Amino acid sequence: MGNRRWEMGHSDEMEPDGSLSPLSSSPLSSFQPRRVMVTGGGGFLGQKIVQKLEARGAQQIFVPRSSAYDLREKAGILDALADGQPDVIIHAAAVVGGIGANRDNPGTFFYDNAIMGIQLMEQARLFGVRKFVTIGTVCAYPKYTAVPFRENDLWEGYPEETNAPYGLAKKMLLVQSQAYRQQYGFNAIYLIPVNLYGPGDNFDPSSSHVIPALIRKCIEARDAGAPVVDIWGTGNASREFLYVDDAAEGIVLATERYNDPDPVNLGIGREVTIRDLAALIAELTGYTGELRFDPSRPDGQPRRALDTSRAAAFGFTAQQSIRDGLRATIAWYEASRVGVLV
Numbered sequence: 582m583g584n585r586r587w588e589m590g591h592s593d594e595m596e597p598d599g600s601l602s603p604l605s606s607s608p609l610s611s612f613q614p615r616r617v618m619v620t621g622g623g624g625f626l627g628q629k630i631v632q633k634l635e636a637r638g639a640q641q642i643f644v645p646r647s648s649a650y651d652l653r654e655k656a657g658i659l660d661a662l663a664d665g666q667p668d669v670i671i672h673a674a675a676v677v678g679g680i681g682a683n684r685d686n687p688g689t690f691f692y693d694n695a696i697m698g699i700q701l702m703e704q705a706r707l708f709g710v711r712k713f714v715t716i717g718t719v720c721a722y723p724k725y726t727a728v729p730f731r732e733n734d735l736w737e738g739y740p741e742e743t744n745a746p747y748g749l750a751k752k753m754l755l756v757q758s759q760a761y762r763q764q765y766g767f768n769a770i771y772l773i774p775v776n777l778y779g780p781g782d783n784f785d786p787s788s789s790h791v792i793p794a795l796i797r798k799c800i801e802a803r804d805a806g807a808p809v810v811d812i813w814g815t816g817n818a819s820r821e822f823l824y825v826d827d828a829a830e831g832i833v834l835a836t837e838r839y840n841d842p843d844p845v846n847l848g849i850g851r852e853v854t855i856r857d858l859a860a861l862i863a864e865l866t867g868y869t870g871e872l873r874f875d876p877s878r879p880d881g882q883p884r885r886a887l888d889t890s891r892a893a894a895f896g897f898t899a900q901q902s903i904r905d906g907l908r909a910t911i912a913w914y915e916a917s918r919v920g921v922l923v
């Protein structure tokens with residue numbers, strides 16, 4: 582996806598407090614008159630957000646790709662604001678990775694994510710952006726949070742060590758959002774998606790998350806006739822997974838409807854152990870060998886599952902089951918390996 586520009590237009594359907602006007606009977610009315618900048622809009626989640634916005638009739642969507650706008654640099658941010666003229670920013674750009682990448686690059690994960698978000702929000706405020714939507718991360722939760730994770734428990738302890746620099750860098754944007762709302766009346770909201778998966782995910786073994794990593798390992802072992810697949814950790818840790826289309830829908834709904842300072846979880850509200858997840862992926866990929874867990878490798882956070890009632894209050898409920906979501910993800914990966922994308 583290239584950089585997209587649009588003709589300048591008016592944003593006269595904005596509410597006086599800077600929020601988007603409530604949905605009317607026509608879903609097309611919500612975004613059509615507004616200029617929306619989606620940082621990270623060429624990424625795994627960002628592309629789906631752009632698609633959801635387009636489906637709602639948004640015609641003025643600007644995606645500042647990192648090759649043209651390095652958002653870690655103030656100059657890149659100012660260029661993006663000047664070129665995009667956004668009324669609304671959905672900040673989905675980030676430096677992300679799985680447990681290994683986080684463990685090996687804690688400085689990069691902290692600095693890049695902190696500086697990008699903090700400077701972007703500040704410049705957006707100065708520029709007169711009317712609504713700022715930060716995509717946070719479940720890695721911001723304390724390592725030992727009571728399950729299900731409630732937004733009010735966010736500050737009850739330090740995150741799991743391997744992803745703390747990433748999680749805390751992004752968590753500072755929650756503090757910034759609340760401080761800016763209080764001091765400047767800036768309409769900044771903060772969303773916390775749980776682990777995402779789906780077609781288009783990153784399958785590079787050096788930086789992938791657990792689902793694409795397991796899918797790739799099982800398919801390669803199946804094709805090679807390998808008797809064993811090795812998996813990091815004990816298998817006992819649990820995770821919750823949200824299909825990427827569902828996450829994008831929750832983000833767009835929140836952009837339309839949610840205007841409060843409190844952070845909001847986005848998830849499905851159900852956890853699965855890594856052991857059960859691996860067994861399901863083996864079944865769906867047709868791998869019949871042994872799944873061997875390596876307890877000398879880190880498990881990461883022991884359990885993850887979200888309380889999703891706050892998002893339900895503005896109408897978001899995840900639709901995709903994990904089995905069907907995995908099926909679609911596996912089909913996409915198999916097709917992409919032979920050059921036929923579905």
Ligand SMILES: NC(=O)c1ccc[n+]([C@@H]2O[C@H](COP(=O)([O-])OP(=O)(O)OC[C@H]3O[C@@H](n4cnc5c(N)ncnc54)[C@H](OP(=O)(O)O)[C@@H]3O)[C@@H](O)[C@H]2O)c1
Pocket residue numbers: 620621622623624625626627645646647648650651652653672673674675676677697716717718719773774775776777778790
């Ligand atoms: N994946 C998950 O499981 C998950 C879970 C919870 C939250 N999140 C959050 O969701 C958001 C999107 O994650 P994702 O998985 O979609 O990651 P992704 O595919 O890696 O996309 C991230 C995007 O950020 C952009 N970016 C990175 N550095 C940049 C820079 N210096 N300047 C401008 N743009 C930059 C990249 O743009 P280019 O493509 O133009 O280089 C990239 O497309 C992130 O905020 C992440 O923290 C993800």
